[in-house]
Amino acid sequence: MAASLGNGPLQQFALVVQQQLPTILQDGGVQLAITLQQQVAYSTRVQVTATVALLCGAWLRLVVSKAAPSLWSLLLVVPLVAFNTWVPLLFHYREELISRCTALLLLLWLGSYKAMGLCLGRGPLAGQPWTVGQTCLLYIMPIYPSQDTGGVKKGRLTDNHGTSAQAALSFVANTAFCVSLAYLLAVYDMPVMVKYYVYFLALYGFITFLMDGPAALLISVLGLKVVPPFDRPWAAANLGDFWSRRWNNTVSLTLRALVYDPLVEGCLIKQQQQQQQPGKAAKASLWLRLAGMAATFAVSGVMHEVILFYVSHEGQFYPGYWFTFFAIQAPVVLAEALIYKRLAAANIRVPRLLGTAVGTVILMTLATYLWYPPIDTHTDIATSVVAGINKNAAAVLGWMRQQGGSMGLDAALADLAGIAPATAAAV
Numbered sequence: 001m002a003a004s005l006g007n008g009p010l011q012q013f014a015l016v017v018q019q020q021l022p023t024i025l026q027d028g029g030v031q032l033a034i035t036l037q038q039q040v041a042y043s044t045r046v047q048v049t050a051t052v053a054l055l056c057g058a059w060l061r062l063v064v065s066k067a068a069p070s071l072w073s074l075l076l077v078v079p080l081v082a083f084n085t086w087v088p089l090l091f092h093y094r095e096e097l098i099s100r101c102t103a104l105l106l107l108l109w110l111g112s113y114k115a116m117g118l119c120l121g122r123g124p125l126a127g128q129p130w131t132v133g134q135t136c137l138l139y140i141m142p143i144y145p146s147q148d149t150g151g152v153k154k155g156r157l158t159d160n161h162g163t164s165a166q167a168a169l170s171f172v173a174n175t176a177f178c179v180s181l182a183y184l185l186a187v188y189d190m191p192v193m194v195k196y197y198v199y200f201l202a203l204y205g206f207i208t209f210l211m212d213g214p215a216a217l218l219i220s221v222l223g224l225k226v227v228p229p230f231d232r233p234w235a236a237a238n239l240g241d242f243w244s245r246r247w248n249n250t251v252s253l254t255l256r257a258l259v260y261d262p263l264v265e266g267c268l269i270k271q272q273q274q275q276q277q278p279g280k281a282a283k284a285s286l287w288l289r290l291a292g293m294a295a296t297f298a299v300s301g302v303m304h305e306v307i308l309f310y311v312s313h314e315g316q317f318y319p320g321y322w323f324t325f326f327a328i329q330a331p332v333v334l335a336e337a338l339i340y341k342r343l344a345a346a347n348i349r350v351p352r353l354l355g356t357a358v359g360t361v362i363l364m365t366l367a368t369y370l371w372y373p374p375i376d377t378h379t380d381i382a383t384s385v386v387a388g389i390n391k392n393a394a395a396v397l398g399w400m401r402q403q404g405g406s407m408g409l410d411a412a413l414a415d416l417a418g419i420a421p422a423t424a425a426a427v
Contacts, residue, residue: 064077318379321374329366
């Protein structure tokens with residue numbers, strides 16, 4: 001079977017898998033992934049990952065979408081979720097950390113949740129006549145299609161990221177923003193709170209980099225409208241505004257479809273009428289909505305703990321911090337809403353700048369004690385991510401230098417290309 005692949009790197013990949021098959025049931029494929037890391041080129045592992053992910057997208061459209069939404073339909077995506085759980089291990093936890101993080105976000109989290117949502121009649125893959133190509137790209141790319149609700153504002157579902165040119169411009173700007181912050185973090189010693197805020201901005205830049213590129217492609221090639229993944233999170237009027245409208249809307253809407261909506265609607269399987277009117281808000285009691293919010297934050301905390309586990313070295317995993325960080329957001333947001341309600345009843349209007357400042361202080365204080373310890377205080381994960389960004393930036397700039405040589409730009413690009421390796425070495 002492996003011979004049919006020829007004598008290239010794919011044959012080597014297949015041979016390693018064949019040799020390691022007996023160990024898969026013993027350790028869940030961990031040893032197989034380690035062996036593939038050591039014996040198969042990085043480009044081949046990326047190629048295999050992308051190919052299998054596209055095949056999974058085709059499976060979702062051609063098979064899973066044909067089945068009626070039900071719990072039994074979840075059996076159809078078990079192999080897909082199993083692959084998504086294993087594939088981040090194909091990339092080394094330090095030397096290829098950025099690739100591992102990308103696989104964790106795109107496939108293990110978003111891809112698996114989109115697939116499970118389709119089985120339940122929920123999420124971006126359900127209720128729409130997507131083509132095979134559209135389904136594949138919506139499945140593997142970190143974007144969420146906006147929905148037409150007849151001109152009625154229904155949260156962020158109706159928001160549009162704009163044209164492909166706007167998305168591409170945002171992609172370039174945020175890529176430069178992320179790389180610049182990584183350079184600053186590597187070169188300069190900063191006060192702790194300043195460093196943590198720069199980390200927050202760099203995280204925004206990195207995730208936006210992952211999302212704006214695919215958004216530009218989908219808008220241009222497929223003509224899709226997508227929800228803006230972020231909306232100037234540093235300008236949030238308060239914590240409620242930060243979490244509900246400004247920070248990582250792609251993940252927020254994915255969690256809403258699979259966690260919040262089933263709770264407030266009182267049913268796991270979405271009814272046909274609701275699928276035809278996806279923006280229609282479910283009428284639910286305050287307690288159900290509060291339970292939905294708490295559950296959404298809790299599930300987000302669990303998924304962040306899973307990601308932390310994948311990027312932690314053996315013996316350096318510190319569980320509980322990230323789950324607590326997200327779980328505590330629900331009562332904090334509720335308390336904030338009650339305070340704002342009391343102030344409004346007393347005809348006291350909170351200035352926007354004050355609300356932004358207070359929300360930022362609360363968020364950064366919680367992050368100092370609950371977000372950063374497992375990646376900065378106790379381990380070197382944060383600095384490894386910075387080094388990974390600088391390493392990739394160096395590779396891109398080096399390639400640009402080679403391409404620019406024929407245009408007389410090699411001298412200028414050489415100076416730029418020398419920055420990233422130096423910053424990578426600094427961390």
